[in-house]
Amino acid sequence: MTSREYPERPLVGVGGVVIAENRVLLIRRGGPPLEGEWSIPGGMLEVGEALRDGVRRELQEETGLEVRVHDLIEAFDRIMPDADGKWRYHFVILDYLCEAIRGVARAGSDVVDVAWAFQEELPRFSLTPTATRVIERAFEMVRSRRGA
Numbered sequence: 493m494t495s496r497e498y499p500e501r502p503l504v505g506v507g508g509v510v511i512a513e514n515r516v517l518l519i520r521r522g523g524p525p526l527e528g529e530w531s532i533p534g535g536m537l538e539v540g541e542a543l544r545d546g547v548r549r550e551l552q553e554e555t556g557l558e559v560r561v562h563d564l565i566e567a568f569d570r571i572m573p574d575a576d577g578k579w580r581y582h583f584v585i586l587d588y589l590c591e592a593i594r595g596v597a598r599a600g601s602d603v604v605d606v607a608w609a610f611q612e613e614l615p616r617f618s619l620t621p622t623a624t625r626v627i628e629r630a631f632e633m634v635r636s637r638r639g640a
Contacts, residue, residue: 496536497524502569502582506546507534508559508590509630510597512608516627517597518617519554520605525572525581530607530617532587532626547588553601558594563633565589566626587626589633 496503509532510517519533533554537546544561551559565587572581597606609617611631614624 497580498578499582502584504537505534505570505583505585506537506543506550507532507585507587507626508547508551508561509565509587509627510551510555510557510559510590510592511630511634512592515608515610516614516630517555517557517592518607518609518619519599519603520607522602522604525570526620528604530619530623532623533603534585534587535602543586544588547590551590552595554599554603555606556595556598556600557592559590560593562589562591565630565633568622568626570622587630589630 517533518530520530521527533551534547535550535554537543541549547561548559551557567584567586570581570583570585571579574580597608599606607617614627619627
């Protein structure tokens with residue numbers, strides 16, 4: 493298994509933005525990177541795993557929810573150097589719009605808390621600018637699906 497820290501090549505991550513009843517599901521990360529911070533649920537794609545299968549697995553592991561995976565919201569990279577300027581983390585992340593179809597959200601695997609937030613409540617969760625942008629785009633996608 494390739495180490496997440498100081499990897500030899502970029503690693504592929506997948507995430508799922510679940511919106512239900514005009515609220516988005518957020519998780520508080522239990523490990524690095526972004527330990528203790530609120531974020532979009534997701535994690536690392538496994539070898540031989542299709543993207544959407546990875547999203548479903550990660551959401552089940554982290555939140556207990558079974559989800560239907562819809563459209564790609566955004567693909568981006570997260571590159572984080574250490575204090576010496578070496579590349580400590582390098583992820584290519586694909587976040588998908590998801591719909592909860594079964595289960596109750598709860599903290600699982602490397603998650604310490606879950607929360608449902610209305611769009612106007614996002615600032616109080618101190619999300620990264622990228623996570624905020626992805627979630628805002630997901631809300632727009634949901635509104636356009638509804639024809640609003």
